[in-house]
Amino acid sequence: MSMSSKTVLVTGATAGIGQAIARELAGRGARLLLTGRNGAAGRALEAELAGNDGKARFVRADVTDPGAAKLLTQAAVETFGRLDVLVNNAGIVIRGDALHCSDEDWERIMATNVTALFRLSREVLPVMQRQGGGAIVNIASDWGLVGAVGAVAYGASKGAVVQITRSMAIDHARDGIRVNAVCPGDTDTSMLDGAMAGHDRAAELARMGQALPLGRVGQPVEIAKVVAFLASDDASFITGACLPVDGGNTAQ
Numbered sequence: 223m224s225m226s227s228k229t230v231l232v233t234g235a236t237a238g239i240g241q242a243i244a245r246e247l248a249g250r251g252a253r254l255l256l257t258g259r260n261g262a263a264g265r266a267l268e269a270e271l272a273g274n275d276g277k278a279r280f281v282r283a284d285v286t287d288p289g290a291a292k293l294l295t296q297a298a299v300e301t302f303g304r305l306d307v308l309v310n311n312a313g314i315v316i317r318g319d320a321l322h323c324s325d326e327d328w329e330r331i332m333a334t335n336v337t338a339l340f341r342l343s344r345e346v347l348p349v350m351q352r353q354g355g356g357a358i359v360n361i362a363s364d365w366g367l368v369g370a371v372g373a374v375a376y377g378a379s380k381g382a383v384v385q386i387t388r389s390m391a392i393d394h395a396r397d398g399i400r401v402n403a404v405c406p407g408d409t410d411t412s413m414l415d416g417a418m419a420g421h422d423r424a425a426e427l428a429r430m431g432q433a434l435p436l437g438r439v440g441q442p443v444e445i446a447k448v449v450a451f452l453a454s455d456d457a458s459f460i461t462g463a464c465l466p467v468d469g470g471n472t473a474q
Contacts, residue, residue, distance in 0.1 A: 226251030234312030242442035355398025391462030407468025435470030
């Protein structure tokens with residue numbers, strides 16, 4: 223699954239799953255436009271990938287900024303001459319059921335997980351149309367496929383990502399643009415930390431893992447490898463798929 227001919231824009235690339243995606247794609251030869259809010263982490267990742275003969279540029283941005291989509295798309299095209307793949311990875315979680323979800327929490331979740339993803343997709347679509355095709359990979363969640371426990375806004379946002387993925391896949395299939403989603407389950411990143419506050423992290427990860435058929439939580443690189451597949455030409459006949467990578471959680 224070589225990506226040596228591809229330019230990829232990865233959002234939320236400075237930590238967790240996004241960082242793993244960047245490293246995985248760099249290892250497959252992709253040219254990378256990376257973005258996130260943590261400038262120091264982004265510059266360090268850029269230097270790391272360049273030091274491994276990668277081709278990467280980091281542009282600090284907050285994807286909820288209305289101008290971010292245009293800024294990042296232009297940066298990718300100006301730097302590398304084209305844009306073949308968009309990985310909409312940036313996302314946040316705020317836990318709470320409906321009684322404990324404020325308007326502010328709801329709006330922050332939707333701005334990051336849904337609106338920013340939509341704006342970026344809308345911005346890159348004309349670029350991909352002019353090039354004759356491309357691929358968009360959205361990071362949803364298994365909680366976009368089943369009910370979310372104690373995270374109503376997050377679950378709703380990831381359900382929206384699933385439906386945006388399916389709708390765009392149908393709308394742009396004849397443009398040669400494939401649109402798919404990866405739906406991770408519990409994965410060992412800082413996003414789980416809110417659910418483990420006040421507890422031993424290793425013990426809590428083990429407890430979460432025991433609830434899954436595979437008996438453990440996922441690792442970021444396991445999500446990244448699936449993203450790399452869907453972004454590659456090896457997935458040329460796959461569009462509109464929302465693929466659980468969740469240790470079997472949604473099969474229960």
